[in-house]
Amino acid sequence: MTGRKKRITAAEIAKIAGVSRSTVTGVINDYPYIAEKTKKEVRDIIKAYGYVPNSAARVLVGMQPKIIGHFVYGQTGRMQNSYIESLMVDVISSAQQNEYSVVTSIITEDKADPVIKLLQDGTIQGAIVTGGGHHESELKTLFDSKFPVVFVNKFPADFNLSQYRNKHIVKSDNIKGGYLATEYLIKNGHTDIMHISGLHDRLSACDRLQGYKQALIDYKIPVKEERIKEGNYTIERAEIIFEACITSGEPLPSAVFATNDMTAIGVMRACRRHGIRIPDELSIIGFDDLLLASEIQPALTTMKAGSNSLAESAVNLLLETLDKDEVSAQVKILDPILIERDSVRNILI
Amino acid sequence: MTGRKKRITAAEIAKIAGVSRSTVTGVINDYPYIAEKTKKEVRDIIKAYGYVPNSAARVLVGMQPKIIGHFVYGQTGRMQNSYIESLMVDVISSAQQNEYSVVTSIITEDKADPVIKLLQDGTIQGAIVTGGGHHESELKTLFDSKFPVVFVNKFPADFNLSQYRNKHIVKSDNIKGGYLATEYLIKNGHTDIMHISGLHDRLSACDRLQGYKQALIDYKIPVKEERIKEGNYTIERAEIIFEACITSGEPLPSAVFATNDMTAIGVMRACRRHGIRIPDELSIIGFDDLLLASEIQPALTTMKAGSNSLAESAVNLLLETLDKDEVSAQVKILDPILIERDSVRNILI
DNA sequence: GTGAAAGCGCTAACAG
């Protein structure tokens, strides 16, 4: 680009208004010691000429750009997980309510480098990190940086939060979520419950699995390893897994607890293909409460982590931190809730 | 915030490396007239000290921030239209492939003001505008500005593109889409086809409606106004509309062309409640090809505008424009395609 | 090849 039209500057406004440059600054930032009359006059001229203070110049002298980053770690390839998409929207909405803008970065490969650059070069003031995937080294880098970062359901395995500053964690209580989901199935009479988990190297998946196991133990139901399968959050993978169960000839479980709704849908797909009716022959419960969950047939019973409150909590925590100088690490844990729909049958009655 | 740790500057790097400030700049921007040896030495120091050039300072001296905006006009309240969400992801992905970041702004009310400010204050270089809603005055403002903007399926009703500079339009051919959808129903033997449209003040809705009418006319089927209902893109509204049709006692159409998938889902919901089987008793075709469309039962036959290519075309058009000084307006029209699934029955056989 | 000097547009700290 050679020379797009130059914008008008504060100096020019000052000249037009017949005041000094600093008076214009004073008007813009509404300093109390500028005469109301002057303010009004200058404001009119500012409006008339469409003057807007240059952001780069303000940031350069130490003002805050009011932009945060949202780093979304995603699985490779096209992201077809609408959970993460609605989280994006929620983060943006929450930020905008506080007059902040958000730069959303989708990180599919090991491209954390360009992303942390946004923090380093001062474009953004802080960041929210969400999504899946195994990214120890990038997360470490973020953790060890001085920048304010809020991690949502995602953080390095071995961290000692108390050592850090300006780092926070917002998470849904996945152990509890796994427990409640499993307990719900048990209370509906199920004892042979399969769990299709998320990737075993992700904390959220491990927690849900742990909750599952704990519920079984508490209700004196043996935990069988062959009833635990590792999925990868996609419809396709879940479909393959359950397909294999069906065609193996082994007896099917009476219920499945899927680590997320997409997985649950995959199971449903496999069932559809083989004429297995839900919930009559197989009960299923998911996790996330995607929009999809209420629309498929039968409507999916699922656990809701509260994507809205997750994003909101994260944004609020981040913005609070931006105002302060050094904030010690905080952890905020949100309770999941059960959304009862039609995919689980009570086999006691 | 009082004083978060100051970053290291180019001047300090210069001092450490024992070279001058401008040499450091030369190394960073890889100027050809700097000795390779010097470059390497300085680069090592830069890396060792974690130096990253301050973005605000660079922008201030006229460099490009490499950030674009995505302004998403949405209906009031929670956006539960996953079409727009996946468009967001597509825009971000396309931009990132070109090493641009994107600030996504969701505009629910008449808040275009804060959003155009991002352009005016130089935070972003240009913008992509998508979404629904009636926002003549804001769009006008954008149109009349000097900033590069690409409008995706959304623009002022009365515009004379040729007058403008740095403004482009990317749209899917909605007339054709409406035509193809309707024609498909006709070819499957349907003659009593209802259309649930989008809001009549939105161009895309009008175009789809027009295509619908044209197809009927071309196939010598009378257009009946009572078969055209105005929806608002939501499941809820569509459900109410079709519910009313069912309970009115009037004969139902044999097919429905819904202006988007959400509307189609609303119709399906109403049918479910009343035991009307799809596609046996009612055929239905949607528009958008949401992920949902392939998952619901029966899988929804729909028109795909190609959200991916829409976003990609828009981003490419915008980035090309950013490099140039003044670009005359362009219009890019994308062809919709039919995705055949199971919600339409051929009533001829 | 390298260094010194100017200035992008703004805010802040001073005098007046």
Added chain:
DNA sequence: CTGTTAGCGCTTTCAC
């Protein structure tokens, strides 16, 4: 209450 001065950190002439 207003005007003047001094940078923020960078890139870009232009001499050396």
